[in-house]
Amino acid sequence: MIDLNELSQLVAFADLGTLSRVAEEFHISTPSITRSMQHLEEAFGVPLFLRGKNKIELNETGKMAVAAARTLLREAETTVRQVQEFDARQHTIIIKSCAPAPLWELQKDVNTQQPEMMVSSAICQNREVLSAWQDGSCDMAILPFPIEGAQPFLKENLFVCVPPDHELAKYEALTFADINGFNFLLRTELGFWDTLCREKMPASKFLVQPDAMVFEELVNASSLPCFTTDYVRLRDYPNRVNIPLSDEESHVTFYLAKR
Amino acid sequence: MIDLNELSQLVAFADLGTLSRVAEEFHISTPSITRSMQHLEEAFGVPLFLRGKNKIELNETGKMAVAAARTLLREAETTVRQVQEFDARQHTIIIKSCAPAPLWELQKDVNTQQPEMMVSSAICQNREVLSAWQDGSCDMAILPFPIEGAQPFLKENLFVCVPPDHELAKYEALTFADINGFNFLLRTELGFWDTLCREKMPASKFLVQPDAMVFEELVNASSLPCFTTDYVRLRDYPNRVNIPLSDEESHVTFYLAKR
């Protein structure tokens, strides 16, 4: 049976030109390489080299063998990687969520109930969550509407978050119509919330900040309104007030589908 | 680096079910197989088996690895075979000829001038010779007409061969028209000659005999006419006479194309 290690030495010889350099490359002695190449010729059953007294080079068959070896080695690597990836997949739960809050909850649940499993999660748009669920490329899906086999998972309500002296601060409750036109601070990775806001508030501009620390600083330093929900109250900003939104769409029930 | 031998033991385990049987199959001890499988798991970097106290079976990753191993092993075999075939091709001159006589001559030439080369030859129809030459699947081509880069190789003339008491024996020379309608003994593997005869003698029937010994017996035993040429005179039949054909088409110049 052919030895992949020797094959890769053959490829190295094609690239480096001399057995000596291959020996360096592989951190072994030159006699060892010589033997490997001889052994390889035996394994193939055909000569691969033209040998001079102190010179060795690939013959035509040898050159062809190098090309064949390259692809076989690539295939061998691919095989190993595929097996490793399959194994990783066996021990990973892939979650696609339309929003951050239910994902945090779900990750907690999974970590306690199946501590041996890795969790790979992503927040994305509803349609991406749905298609990932449908084509089997995720194990759990969180969506803001029920689908076949999904259970209600948690409810989340949206609040506007402004400094106490902001003109919106005087209201007991607000609607999207009331706040449409105001410019908002927004975080990235909000999934479905992001889309909802842009839809309901077409006249507003959104200042999007990917970095959580920077976002917090901005919230504290500026008087721009932002959003919060009853699931992130823990992170309430001390010098801001939260005003509930009364629209239907700001009260969301998330549904969880599991395989 | 992954060991193909161990990989094939893994495949054997999938097929045979126990390590003991794999050991038999490979004519080695069971501890050796145990070690191979352990080593394979290290090489992949992931577990492949579910182990009981005296039981071992493939886990899901293991089953997947077996499938991947099967294809990789097939690819490895293919690689070796391709290299061997390439080498064989390097030492083989493939000849396509439209007729036997020039092929005999050419084989003699090649055998003396390039004694290290194998010769692989076939007699076939003109169009097959031509297409093989054009698509590069032969190294030398013999055709009864000149083509780009071909040289005249030899001339051959056709004779009718009949017993002395045959009604055709009285002629000094014959034409295809004269012999059209007579039934002839014919050998197989005549290539272009075969086609020519059938074309020029549509009223004749041909008794085709693939076996050279049997053909000779038939010639001696029957009074059916047959063909010969000035290139097979050595094999003249003692109790037959050869009458030349005078048609243009019975005097053929073969052209040889070499790469």
Place this chain on the structure above:
DNA sequence: AGGCATTACGCTGGACGTAAAAATT
């Protein structure tokens, strides 16, 4: 003189097999 491939040769680590253990049927 320095670089290269190959042969000669001694050594060692790894791979093998035997024996045995432990469990299951």
Place this chain on the structure above:
DNA sequence: AATTTTTACGTCCAGCGTAATGCCT
């Protein structure tokens, strides 16, 4: 009792490196 997997252990040789050879530039 027979079968199966795995560990323990002793043996041995395949493969390694060093040294040396022969050759070329």
